[in-house]
Amino acid sequence: MSARTPRRILxxxxxxxxxxxxxxxxxxxxxxxxxxxxxxxxxxxxxxAANAAGLEAGACPGMMLADARALCPALAVAPSDPAGDLAxxxxxxxxxxxxxxxxxxxxxxxxxxxxxxxxxxxxxxxxLLADARALLARRGLTARLAIAPTAGAAWAxxxxxxxxxxxxxxxxxxxxxxxxxxxxxxxxxxxxxxGLRQIGxxxxxxxxxxxxxxxxxxxxxxxxxxxxxQLLGRVPEPLLPVVAHDxxxxxxxxxxxxxxxxxxxxxxxxxxxxxxxxxxxxGLGTRRLELGLWKVDGEVLLRRLEMAAASRDSAHIxxxxxxxxxxxxxxxxxxxxxxxxPWTEPMPLLQSDLEAAAEMHGTSLAACIDRLTVRLGTEAVxxxxxxxxxxxxxxxxxxxxxxxxxxSQGELAFHARPLKLLDRAEPIAVLxxxxxxxxxxxxxxxxxxxxxxxxxxxxxxxxxxxxxxxxRLRDYYRIEDDAGRRYxxxxxGLAGDGRGGxxxxxxxxxxx
Amino acid sequence: MILPASIADLxxxxxxxxxxxxxxxxxxxxxxxxxxxxxxxxxAALALAFxxxxxxxxxxxxxxxxxxxxxxxxxxxxxxxxxxxxxxxxIHVAAKTPEDALFALExxxxxxxxxxxxxxxxxxxxxxxxxxSRRLSLAAxxxxxxxxxxxxxxxxxxGSARMRWETRATSSLPPRWNPQAxxxxxxxxxxxxxxxxxxxxxxxxxxxxxxxxxxSTKSVRTCLEKMPVQAELVxxxx
Numbered sequence: 001m002s003a004r005t006p007r008r009i010l011x012x013x014x015x016x017x018x019x020x021x022x023x024x025x026x027x028x029x030x031x032x033x034x035x036x037x038x039x040x041x042x043x044x045x046x047x048x049a050a051n052a053a054g055l056e057a058g059a060c061p062g063m064m065l066a067d068a069r070a071l072c073p074a075l076a077v078a079p080s081d082p083a084g085d086l087a088x089x090x091x092x093x094x095x096x097x098x099x100x101x102x103x104x105x106x107x108x109x110x111x112x113x114x115x116x117x118x119x120x121x122x123x124x125x126x127x128l129l130a131d132a133r134a135l136l137a138r139r140g141l142t143a144r145l146a147i148a149p150t151a152g153a154a155w156a157x158x159x160x161x162x163x164x165x166x167x168x169x170x171x172x173x174x175x176x177x178x179x180x181x182x183x184x185x186x187x188x189x190x191x192x193x194x195g196l197r198q199i200g201x202x203x204x205x206x207x208x209x210x211x212x213x214x215x216x217x218x219x220x221x222x223x224x225x226x227x228x229x230q231l232l233g234r235v236p237e238p239l240l241p242v243v244a245h246d247x248x249x250x251x252x253x254x255x256x257x258x259x260x261x262x263x264x265x266x267x268x269x270x271x272x273x274x275x276x277x278x279x280x281x282x283g284l285g286t287r288r289l290e291l292g293l294w295k296v297d298g299e300v301l302l303r304r305l306e307m308a309a310a311s312r313d314s315a316h317i318x319x320x321x322x323x324x325x326x327x328x329x330x331x332x333x334x335x336x337x338x339x340x341x342p343w344t345e346p347m348p349l350l351q352s353d354l355e356a357a358a359e360m361h362g363t364s365l366a367a368c369i370d371r372l373t374v375r376l377g378t379e380a381v382x383x384x385x386x387x388x389x390x391x392x393x394x395x396x397x398x399x400x401x402x403x404x405x406x407x408s409q410g411e412l413a414f415h416a417r418p419l420k421l422l423d424r425a426e427p428i429a430v431l432x433x434x435x436x437x438x439x440x441x442x443x444x445x446x447x448x449x450x451x452x453x454x455x456x457x458x459x460x461x462x463x464x465x466x467x468x469x470x471x472r473l474r475d476y477y478r479i480e481d482d483a484g485r486r487y488x489x490x491x492x493g494l495a496g497d498g499r500g501g502x503x504x505x506x507x508x509x510x511x512x
Numbered sequence: 513m514i515l516p517a518s519i520a521d522l523x524x525x526x527x528x529x530x531x532x533x534x535x536x537x538x539x540x541x542x543x544x545x546x547x548x549x550x551x552x553x554x555x556a557a558l559a560l561a562f563x564x565x566x567x568x569x570x571x572x573x574x575x576x577x578x579x580x581x582x583x584x585x586x587x588x589x590x591x592x593x594x595x596x597x598x599x600x601x602x603i604h605v606a607a608k609t610p611e612d613a614l615f616a617l618e619x620x621x622x623x624x625x626x627x628x629x630x631x632x633x634x635x636x637x638x639x640x641x642x643x644x645s646r647r648l649s650l651a652a653x654x655x656x657x658x659x660x661x662x663x664x665x666x667x668x669x670x671g672s673a674r675m676r677w678e679t680r681a682t683s684s685l686p687p688r689w690n691p692q693a694x695x696x697x698x699x700x701x702x703x704x705x706x707x708x709x710x711x712x713x714x715x716x717x718x719x720x721x722x723x724x725x726x727x728s729t730k731s732v733r734t735c736l737e738k739m740p741v742q743a744e745l746v747x748x749x750x
Contacts, residue, residue, distance in 0.1 A: 372616055375615060380608075420556065447551065482683075512557030
């Protein structure tokens, strides 16, 4: 967007969100008596919000319930529901897109709508605000509104400005208190102790002095300078928009409850085909599927499935679920089957495979991985990826086979590494050692090995930033015994390093 | 060597008497077994060397299936120790039982995106019957995905693998710059049953240019003692 048309942001502060939600559920009559919503804390119930009668009776948010009961014994309580409040806020954020194409939530109780270039549709910004106020009041929500060029300024005006403020770029926010900068409480306390009460006081101070004072504060909520820049639009403030998603869902209600597996497989095949058609229409492929089976006796059975790559192959989906239905107890019968896909990924339409011989050419990699993980579990099918560590067993990690490999530093080929690494290094008993400390003869798994040739030591020190100080260093040797077997052994520690007794020897890897 | 006509008739026909040697690409069958001891890493290493020898510069992923005791006895694949061109493509399956391992092997063989499949099974499990082994052979041949099945501490039971090897580690050649160090891996490999090649013994060595046959006086002598009919071929190749 060019500099000539500054953005216009509508901020909505649902100041009494929790109480409004409770009132919408409980009814107007219950609101006349003092009430508080409480959260359970380690020190007992604490008030999260109170209605108007409750506030008048002396119950403030943040107070212990016992203290509030001492002031007002008639105070009624109900549990607060922060997760429900957040879900409600998300739905209101979608609803608020009637005033602008883009909205975001500002937890716990704020909304941001971008109304740039949209106000004239309502007859100007003042009328847009009036419309929003009327609609929010009709929904029974207490709200304060403001329009400003930045999200920070709009937030400041809703919380600390006049009712329904419209802010123009040449207006001044200097009269607002510093709390309008969205700072943490301890920073606000610090500013108050410094005698800075209004935003205007901050602009009176030299910028580099502020930068030096708060140079260690990285988070915007702890740095007044960053917040001031965001307020004035000097630095961008990214916000995550709320986007509506609908979950692809197909279901079948059955006339007769089914009790037999063959019929269920048939229904499942039909559902998988329906789902494939729905997904094809949306240009999506599914990554996760949930199958719900409603039984006549009122129970619901759920089966979940996750795919290695996006797919909408109905035969593949039905085949994967078939394995998960082996332990199913149909009871008196299943009357409804529903298949939904909570996780989808874009998957372009492809021309169907015209070559009939492709059927004979085997499965694709993703289908093969799916079949393996359904039977063996996700932990059993993995691939090794390098990890930044010089301790051998930490230098590789395991991840899902089709997940992309993270970029990492190239491996230096100075030292040979064994082909296989034992999960736990096995101790070996040294029967005879040469003067330099390398074993000449050792016993491992009941067999005596005579060391014919050796290369080493390769000293690998412990990672002191990760481990305790008593971990010993390791001296690795690559050895070959008299029969030609090649092993990778190490000595843990040195004699007299003060981290335990005599050094011990371990066999960690088998070379080719 | 002069043989009586009757014995000469009994020997293998001329097409079959082509001895196996490293670098054979096309004519090698799809299903091979490598018998090895669990005290050394030679079984899997030789299988990987065979795979690298037969399928040079194949960038597709590959599958390595281990059952639980193979994992416990010989350890997990270690990426920095794998051959450089195979590192990025490994997909590892840790199966709990031999049945699961066989299932994973068969699924891997049916997948067109795998370059090859390596399996490691311990002992002679009941699940790996002749029928199961035949299923693997047929799947490998139908879909053209080679399989090397490493049999740790197993006896030579019935199996339908087209080539059956027995291997053990043998002392390596001293490296050029440090004669005291272990050199490039070397294995003594005995091909004891094969359809298209006569049996024989080799000292195989993984050099920088790939898998090579390193003739040693000892191995040639044992061949001479054990297989008088084919001894000439061994010598000619050496």
